[in-house]
Amino acid sequence: MKNILIVGAGFSGAVIARELAEQGHRLTVIDQREHVAGNCHSARDAETDVMVHVYGPHIFHTDHERVWEYINRHGEMIPFVNRVKAVSKGRVYSLPINLHTINQFFGKTLAPDEARAFLESQADLSIESPQTFEEQALRFVGKSLYEAFFEGYTRKQWGVSPSELPASILKRLPVRFNYDDNYYSHRYQGMPRDGYTRIVESILDHPGIEVRLQTRYEPAMRQAADHVFWTGPLDAWFGFDLGRLGYRTLDFETVRCDGDLQGTAVINYCDSDVPYTRISEHKYFSPWEKHEKSIAYREYSRLCGEDDIPYYPIRLVKDKALLQQYVDRAREEKGVTFVGRLATYRYLDMDVTIKEALDVSDAVKPALEAGARLDPFYVNPLG
Template sequence: MQKNILMMGAGLSCAVIGRTLAESGHSVTVIDSREHVGGNCFTERDERTGVMLHVYGPHIFHTDDKEVWDYVNKFAEFRPYKNQVKTTSGGEVYSLPINLHTINQLFKSSMRPQEAIEFISNKSDKSIVDPQSFEEQALRFVGPELYEAFLKGYTLKQWGRDPKDLPASILKRLPVRFNYDDNYFFHKFQGMPSNGYTEMIEGILNHPNISIKLGVRGDRALATQFDHTFYSGPLDGWFDYSIGRLAYRTLDFEKFYFDGDYQGCAVMNYGDADYPYTRTSEHKHFAPWEEHEASVLYNEKSRECQPDDIPYYPIRQQAERELLLQYVKIAKGERGITFVGRLGTYRYLDMDVTIREALDCAREWLLADECGGELPIFSVNPI
């Protein structure tokens, strides 16, 4: 039987879930408080230069999940793109992630791979047997010089916290390579939609069973008018922050123009703690198949998220985890709602993981609906 489904949010999570349910015959209404679809993946052409802008910061698609890769390629033409990040530290430019070139440049050497492996092994602090903090993990992993040059200052600026107070898990996703491969990601499928992410998400939402209402803020009263709601907003926001706010880092962007090529790469990180920005992104380099004389850039800063800011990165330290546990407990008493996505589960998610979880969530809901069962409040455990 056709049901009326509400999607609170027009980003990837609700777009993919909504499309899947619409294809199964359900009536889907998608709302978003912003005046555009796509959430933080939103892209648009700069009126002055024609450059495609990643308005809420760079998004590069990368995955090993073939079903997800095939899914996004149904709705957009993806072109190959290699994410080659550079970083400025101590007045010199290096290649990231840390690789053999980075190591040889920093130590003014010409080591071969095995020599570099042994060299870094001797640099690492083997007295740290079970690293608990970001700093301990770094010192155990790469030693003091690489940590000081590329990780410490950037982390202080990005998280606003001493690396001694951050969990080791943050560093575990930063690769170190003992070859000259400077591709930031290691996934099988990597690319960019040739006409931006907005076109892709508009394609996902383009279905006769889907209606879209932008500039609309959802609430509990609206949700009661539907058979089921999928909510991709902040988990604590659904409960009006009744027991406190979950902490996030937000981003400030300073936009500027340049006539020509400003930095020669898409992303330049800044590893020095006293440099005000974490990175600068030059957006025409995200579409190397296009030609633009003029350039649009964004200097980026990270700071604590305030009530009126866009939440980007969940902090998830001990205090936040304890508050999260309380919200999860309260949420499990709700009915007719499923919390999804980055904000709904208070987790950092790459785009491919977001789509994978959305596909799985939609299929689980359809199966539960067919069998007369009830979908869990969280299709993915946020703890």
């Protein structure tokens, strides 16, 4: 039996803690916040009784059957389809771009093959190998759709020109030549009936796990642990002594009203002259509930400061260079394993976070049994 310290009570830390506790190890999980579940934390709003995604919308979607079965063991998942709308130049459209979006935007009634050919005629075919976000959009959807839905929104979200961002960001946004407006294409999609925090609390509910909230990590804690799993920012482990990795953070402006505010869960605001990126109306994330009042967030993106919550890793050239230095140092560390989105400096959806935590657990269980040294990384942060 090992005494293991896990820093961070989000999905990464909770899943690893539960897996190792079931193997007979003693786990201590600490988190500096007053709640578990990290940025997935959800709670009832006292004024409206709506279940609020406190740190912004989280919709669960996955193709990983093991992950879907795992999360359903710890909470009831209700089917949910995320149907995002977008406002551009005073008109409302469906996202991702689909046949309805194309026909509405261009004032046409194209069939699927006609729409495919039409969009090809709009595309900049001179861009053979897109390297930037802007080139990727111009190559595959053309200038008009790029300017309407991507250019302004992207500038607000990332704080830089789309010409400075890698093409890989846009590869996650599909174009559909049918009327499917489901934002995701994964087999399993849902929302937890009682919120994500209840699920993480269930995962952590084991006699071999002690949870300490409002507790900051101190280096001296390593002495009482046989091993540490670190889910905080990679650069924070080293006291930011080489500098800080770049993140975007979010500010939320709360709006409450009687009845409905916007009639759907999420509306993106694509125009540059609108300062917020989107509005999320939280009662629409729980459509099985009925509420007379509503609460919504206007979401603003900006560069993350020292005291802000890091959301999206920027991963531009200078950040990747700094990341390389921290990864090189981390690989020389003993007695610590870096896991999760912050510790590997990657954007991860919830299902990928859970899958990687399960994979890490699978890898370390036999190593712990054998008394072998655990690796600093089980996922390559530079990949």
